[in-house]
Amino acid sequence: MVTVELFGLPRLRGGASRVEVPAGSLGAVLRALAEALPGLAPDIVRDGRLTEHALVAVDGRDIVDDPALAVADGSVLVLISAQAGG
């Protein structure tokens, strides 16, 4: 399983700060996330991709966006607002 931690606008829309979804490609993980937290669609997650309003970092470090990227079991994805600063 992959743990997704939500902050900022994604947390607000999703209504949760943490959720677990099955591992897989980033696209598959995001689709599963949108199913688990329907409030994320369509403004945060749309068709297996993040919209311009959100960013995701693997374990809070590297920002990624390739839907084909493999997200391994045990990974943590940190979902944040795209407008990151003040």
Next chain:
Amino acid sequence: MGVRGNFGRILLVELRGSAVAVERVALPEEAYRAFVGGVGLGAYLLWKYGPPGVDPLAPEAPLVYALSPLLGTALTTTAKFAVLCKSPLTGRISDGLSSSRFALAAKRLGVDAIVIRGALDALSWVHLDEDPARCQAVPCPAWAGKSAQELADMAREQGLFRHVSAIGPAGERLVRYATISNDGRHAGRGGAGAVLGAKRVKAISVRGEAVAGVADPAAVQARARSLAARSAGAATEKYRAIGTAANLETFDRLRILPRRNFQAVSVGPAKARRLAPEGLAQAGAHVRDSCAGCTIGCDHRYGGTRIEYETQFALGPLLDVDDPARLLAAAAECDALGLDTISAGGTLAFAMECAERGLVDWPLEFGDDVVPWLRKIAAREGLGDLLAEGTRRVAAAVGQGSERFACHVKGLELPGYEPRALQTFALGLCVASRGADHNRSGAYQADLQPGVDRYRADVVRAPARVIESEDHAALLDSLILCKFLRGAIPEPWREGAELLAMVTGLEFDEAALRRAARRIAALRHAFNAREGWTPAEDRLPDRFVEEPLEGGAQVRRADLEAMVAGYHAARGYAADGALDERLRRELEMDRWLADSCPLQAPGRLG
């Protein structure tokens, strides 16, 4: 001038003795094309009316309120002004922005900017009126020590004035990071409040009925509806629903939240949650409000105190404070005293570390309640007198190698983003014209993109990323549009040109607007160079290159120097501060830089 949106003139205000003399001076249309408005026009006026080498607190040093062509229209988030001066904290350009009804009222004077020079003999309230005969300075000794909010409330009750720009006690005592307050919002990182205090101006009120109009009212109305609709969408929802205080938990998780004078990052999820909006709401009831004419509504208050991320960081983790009630109390005190929270927190954090290291025998510890210290700073009492000078001067006084961890650039204290973990931003901090700044560029955003390794300096690409960020900020700050709207304006150069054309009737295209942004950057740089800037200032303190974070993250000095050199080359700046020939020609800089004759003292009109 036949354009709309602007009046084609500025107001020169000369203070002397107990009198105010005003003069309206025409500006050529070319000035508006070249510098647009806001920070751009203000930088030009500061260059033009500021004597080279002037002491920032001397009577001859100007304070500039620069308005914008969009101000007074129906376009959302445009009720702002820029305030500029030579900073008493840094000795370099200081340009701040503030939203307020004062901005709207100031434009009714029928001018595009107000340049204030001179000084009064006693602390006074200055009233500026569209009718020159009604401009006056009224001594107000009984107002000394009042906060700007107390002043505004009192004035409204007594029917004195409705919209005011005022300083708090810190400005009266010339604290080098004192702010100017307008409708409860503060402007002037770098001590604009001290500049006004040195002129013995406690408050400025304005009155007028002039209207600049717009060139194409139908187009402006339509665009106003479109912008308002976009401002209500997902692009701005973070600011509207939660506010920037949501950043603290995010930054804690990304490990970019500075802690204990940048000794470390992050406080851990439990402490971050305590200081996040949910935790703050436990300490003070939450209310949301908005600036004048704004459809976003990002103003989040807890127990009556507005909290933004920078205040949360600077009076929270930077000081190792994790008690939300303590944070709110410190923020409220800064508001009342008229202190820049970033510089106040940064200076105190530095002092705490000096004490922790045994370099000084000061009763300051990380985690302390800083409200008593903020009061001492504002009053310049005891140790507060030194702390009122800011981190750089405190470090000079302490010596003993403390400069290594004095976290400032050009004398301005660092904002709440850890540069070792955001290395494009590290460059942005070094080269920003007003010092360590997250607002005149938002280069941290470039670090938080796919394909960017934020822990590694990209010597080749970082300069261009920083320049793009700075130019984008210069555009928004000259138009003036709130940066929180930036996500709703996907093509800022195109839309900026359209907005200017429909408001002023002047033809702007994207290329001209981009040149204007670069011209503004060049003029700021020229101002700093004239005031003594050297390349040695464009650096981070040694802490960031000598002390790695957990996991080994640090900035390599050689990389930072290479990025800075790359930035200067890309901008067209020589090592001695001069603008290169190509840049001067392309941006017609010689025409503007030659425009620096000091004016004769203005006489009364009428």
